[in-house]
Amino acid sequence: QTVVTQEPSLTVSPGGTVTLTCASSTGAVTSAYYPNWFQQKPGQAPRALIYSTNNKHSWTPARFSGSLLGGKAALTLSGVQPEDEADYYCLLYYGGGQLGVFGGGTKLTVL
């Protein structure tokens, strides 16, 4: 069973920078895993932020960016705002791109 691992929780100060990572139990994450990132606030549906490693949706704030870092997918928030406090999930694809597996999520606290 494939496992995708994220940091359970992170804390960042307003205006600061934080990087969330997403690792695969199968080895290094590459662009072939089509990493996606989502933000979810309490009581809301997830909102797509990043697709295919580093591409932003039209609604994604500029302070969010995606990359590959040390064999993992990464989501970096620069100039964090209080409204960025949320759960963040990564999604990787396996089986020739047909099966998605979510990470367990990172709870980001802005404090």
Place this chain on the structure above:
Amino acid sequence: QLQLQESGPGLVKPSETLSLTCTVSGGSISSSSYYWVWIRQPPGKGLEWIGSIYYSGSTYYDPSLKSRVTMSVDTSKNQFSLKLSSVTAADTAVYYCASLYGSAIPDYWGQGALVTVSS
């Protein structure tokens, strides 16, 4: 832009079949650019991929649920559906439908439908 809305019973008895429908508006479910996906989230837990379907009827299910899942598409109603059989309390979750651009980009999501499995 696409809008998706889940509908179906909010309460299902153990061992019965959970059935949900997702209605798509703002675009055609027959678009060659999109797959359609079901994702669920147990209370207080993370997101789980259930499976995806193309307008042609091609399906891809998570191996852990494959024996119990059936997805279908109704192009005349611009809807796609999920059936999950032999449910238990572990299937209690918010079920989301979403559009999957290019088979790998979940972009638009429904608001979610809470389904509780209980007698």
